Amino acid sequence: METKTIHLQDVKVDGEIVIPGDKSISHRAIMLGSIVTGKTTAENFLTGEDCLNTAQIFRELGVKIEIAGTDVIIESEGIQKWQSPKVPLDCGNSGTTARLLLGILAGSPITATIIGDQYLSKRPMDRVVLPLHNMGAHIMSEREELVLPLTVQGRALRPIEYTPPVASAQVKSAILFAGLQASGTTVVHELSKTRDHTERMLEQFNFQIEERDLTVSIKGGQRGEATHVVVPGDISSAAFFIVAALIAKAGTMTLKKVGLNETRTGILDVVEAMGGRVEIINRSTSVGEPYGDLIITASQLMGTTIEDEALMPRLIDELPIIALLATQASGKTIIRNASELRVKETDRITAVASQLNALGANIEELEDGMIIHGPTSLRGGVIDSYGDHRIGMMGAIAALVADGPIEVKDTACIAISYPQFFKHLDKVTQSSLQ
Numbered sequence: 040m041e042t043k044t045i046h047l048q049d050v051k052v053d054g055e056i057v058i059p060g061d062k063s064i065s066h067r068a069i070m071l072g073s074i075v076t077g078k079t080t081a082e083n084f085l086t087g088e089d090c091l092n093t094a095q096i097f098r099e100l101g102v103k104i105e106i107a108g109t110d111v112i113i114e115s116e117g118i119q120k121w122q123s124p125k126v127p128l129d130c131g132n133s134g135t136t137a138r139l140l141l142g143i144l145a146g147s148p149i150t151a152t153i154i155g156d157q158y159l160s161k162r163p164m165d166r167v168v169l170p171l172h173n174m175g176a177h178i179m180s181e182r183e184e185l186v187l188p189l190t191v192q193g194r195a196l197r198p199i200e201y202t203p204p205v206a207s208a209q210v211k212s213a214i215l216f217a218g219l220q221a222s223g224t225t226v227v228h229e230l231s232k233t234r235d236h237t238e239r240m241l242e243q244f245n246f247q248i249e250e251r252d253l254t255v256s257i258k259g260g261q262r263g264e265a266t267h268v269v270v271p272g273d274i275s276s277a278a279f280f281i282v283a284a285l286i287a288k289a290g291t292m293t294l295k296k297v298g299l300n301e302t303r304t305g306i307l308d309v310v311e312a313m314g315g316r317v318e319i320i321n322r323s324t325s326v327g328e329p330y331g332d333l334i335i336t337a338s339q340l341m342g343t344t345i346e347d348e349a350l351m352p353r354l355i356d357e358l359p360i361i362a363l364l365a366t367q368a369s370g371k372t373i374i375r376n377a378s379e380l381r382v383k384e385t386d387r388i389t390a391v392a393s394q395l396n397a398l399g400a401n402i403e404e405l406e407d408g409m410i411i412h413g414p415t416s417l418r419g420g421v422i423d424s425y426g427d428h429r430i431g432m433m434g435a436i437a438a439l440v441a442d443g444p445i446e447v448k449d450t451a452c453i454a455i456s457y458p459q460f461f462k463h464l465d466k467v468t469q470s471s472l473q
């Protein structure tokens with residue numbers, strides 16, 4: 040198991056980072072580029088392990104995919120020409136790959152078995168399998184619970200009108216993708232608006248969809264068109280450096296080309312409520328997705344309450360690093376209505392509380408969140424990532440406010456979403472406080 044010891048006492052956080060491509064958008068570029076007929080190109084694709092797994096899966100289905108640096112070329116004869124794979128489709132650690140793939144394959148002409156790593160194989164798949172069954176999908180589990188491995192036998196689907204019981208972009212996207220192959224109009228109503236990259240990209244690929252408030256509808260039988268996709272930087276990756284710059288003892292840092300889709304920017308609202316200084320410049324939009332540069336300055340922070348159901352999906356992946364931020368803020372930070380954290384790559388409530396408390400933080404675990412009492416000074420020590428990329432990166436950033444080095448156990452997982460993370464951390468922590 041790969042372990043890294045991080046010494047970041049008495050350093051400033053400054054300089055500039057170009058944030059790598061967005062994971063959610065990169066997955067969807069491969070998926071839609073494979074569904075349509077023709078040649079799709081993507082730039083600034085994230086070459087993290089999750090997205091590389093997605094690319095490999097579509098190659099197994101017969102799609103030609105070439106990745107050179109962060110440029111991708113996808114050449115497909117369209118979903119109707121896919122071939123059943125000779126091997127199981129391995130999603131690795133990626134919940135997005137597994138859940139969206141279930142929706143895509145449900146109405147396709149192929150049969151395939153979907154597998155994942157030890158962590159993904161424990162995560163719930165019923166949230167997509169049950170609505171897909173309502174559409175007439177044939178998805179079989181080897182075990183009693185609806186978890187991977189799952190075998191999908193593609194067949195004709197009927198449309199549904201569905202309200203997922205959890206606010207989940209993965210569930211919404213799986214149903215919309217299945218809806219593309221169904222014999223009428225499929226409608227998804229959301230409890231709270233979740234990330235809408237699927238909808239934006241469907242439009243980019245010339246599929247007609249209808250969106251009104253919390254409802255999205257899609258008509259089956261559309262063919263779409265190959266296109267060019269520009270992937271903005273991933274705000275979920277930027278989050279680690281936003282927090283690094285805010286909790287550092289000094290410095291100002293610039294993060295370039297960060298995606299600013301408002302279904303993802305909850306962290307910026309929370310940082311503002313906590314008194315953090317973040318300025319956005321050079322705002323622009325590329326191929327349907329807004330982005331800009333962030334300038335972040337070390338700040339005095341105060342606690343806040345994060346419990347609004349509409350806010351939760353806008354920052355769900357950022358809550359571990361927000362929890363670290365809150366340990367450095369004065370007063371209480373309350374996080375509630377976040378029980379989804381328990382079914383992410385690991386149980387992120389237990390992982391965050393146990394790992395940061397071991398360094399001297401004061402975090403109470405709640406069934407659906409945590410209460411963080413700040414400010415607390417942290418000690419050097421050990422953080423176990425539990426194989427979860429976002430817990431590993433949180434541990435490394437904690438080294439900025441700990442009084443000694445932090446040893447992060449199992450760092451290989453960080454390549455799932457941010458292969459350049461340690462290189463970037465090194466780059467912005469070169470100047471000392473003196």
Ligand code: S3P
Pocket residue numbers: 062063064135206207208209210212233234355356379
């Ligand atoms: C994702 C949606 C979110 C998020 C995940 C990526 C996506 O999951 O946590 O990291 O790309 O659609 P849920 O939609 O299940 O909340």
